[in-house]
Amino acid sequence: MIKVLKPGLATSVQDLGREGYYHLGIPPSGALDQYALSAANQLVGNPAGLAGLECTLLGPELEFQQDALVAVSGAHMTPRVDGVEMHHDTAFTVKAGQVLRFDFPKAGARAYVAVAGGIDVPVVLNSRSTYALGALGGFQGRRLIAGDELPVGVASGKSRAGASLPMTLRQSLGGEITLRVVPGLYYHRLTESAAKSFFAEPWTVGSEADRIGYRFKGGSALSFQPREQPFGAGSDPSNIVDSCYPIGSIQVPAGLEPIVLHRDAVSGGGYAMIGTVISADLDLIGQMQPNQKARFVAVTLEEALEARRTYKKKLSCLSKLFPS
């Protein structure tokens, strides 16, 4: 067991998510930074998809009630065991009775804590991921709170303290982020000048940025082409007849602030989407802090697929280094 002394700002149990229920409004959920969770898991000898903890901006305080092999990847929030600094992206041992804490993030927004054996909460709809809005999965369907006791699964014994990611497989975080977007969906509804300014201007992450979606501000308002609204769509030019929302899709309610939906997305609604962030760049969004700068760059579907191949290659390097 691991006892939660302090929960941190928003800590939840996540694996790589659940597929197949989005048509009922239940989103994939899972780690926003899938690469970081996969890396942390493999450092402790777990398969990439076991459940770990996603810790947002302010880390939790965790008291271990058993010896455990632990690794932290993702946001640079230095882990400390009874105050002693541990290396990031490196497996370390925590003894029964010791307390794991985290420094404030130097870069990134979400650290992933993997424990050998994984966090052993019940599997709900094929996943251990938390979908808090639906009170589903994870630890009692919610973020962690003080006093929670997390069960740990059986460790594979395939790794040891000191196992570390080579520099080539570590993520660089922070600075201005470039998010690649395939324009489409209702992109044609934008005026020519709005379509241009969306990609030309810098944006910053707003304060409303969470697992459901990230809101961006600072760019010019985006105007939609005037039209007589179709029946059922609603009166604002940014409205459409309520439809499905892709994960990563960008909507602009009233043309004001773009919102990029993430893995806890609302599955549909009535705001026109102007494009979709490519799958290879979704991890980057989960590591963005409020006020961080971003630019959107238009790419083709073929370029999105090429970027995905590069991303998958990096994931497969991980699993070759740490066969589980």
Place this chain on the structure above:
Amino acid sequence: MSTPIRYSFGADEHLFAEVSDSMSLDAFFKGLAVTRAVERLALDGVLDICLANASFQIRFDPDRIAPHTLLEAVKTAEAGAVAERTLQTRIIEIPVLYNDPWTHETLMRFRDRHQDPSATDLEYAARINGLADVDAFIAAHSGAPWFVSMVGFVAGLPFMFQMVERERQLQVPKYLRPRTDTPKLTLGHGGCFGCIYSVRGAGGYQMFGVTPAPIYDPQQNLAYLKDHMVFFRPGDIVQFKPMDREAYDHAVAEVDAGCFDLRIRPVEFSLDAFLADPVGYPKSLQEVLA
């Protein structure tokens, strides 16, 4: 099957398909036919087929199926799909406490985000739909059944389209700015769509009342939620039945005790019969519940 579907990729993991840019049951039935045809193909790499009011979306794994291979398969399914004009479905009676104290408290709290801060959502909706008063609006809202044309937004939330002629469709705008709170099981309305908020949370639809009937429950405590934690499916038909506070409190006690149940009957829906007689045909559906 007149206008061809408009397809667009939502980057490398989604194929989006707009059947029509305006809402109609014809558009819904066409989307239903094509998505069912794609389901029958059982394509490897297709993760989720999501049907919406007048559109649909396929979430896929491009490592297992190339986007353009999927697009071609869906277009072929579209060409071959014959929109079924009848649907074997069920009609469900949903009891509603209209004008309840909880949505009233919430709508007062968010009055600054509303088009008409001096009226309630029901008063506003009655006025802009040309109805005499709130009672007349409730009579219209509960007077004809509704067709579930999409499930989503949040887990298990049904979007519903009322079975009346287009000129009698109730239409209201969404709040000027979305609320950060909506009581769970609120009856909402935005554009031409009704909904039931399955969980508490943010929302932009006008609020008219609450139902005591849970429609999403991961614990699956009630009999009608044993098969699945999500109750509604596209194609379900809903008939609202006004209830008073006493009946509402009684129903909530039954929910808490785990013995609450819904009146659910199998029914066949015929699109052509509805289009031929949009006033009389829905009445024949209501009779199934009697």
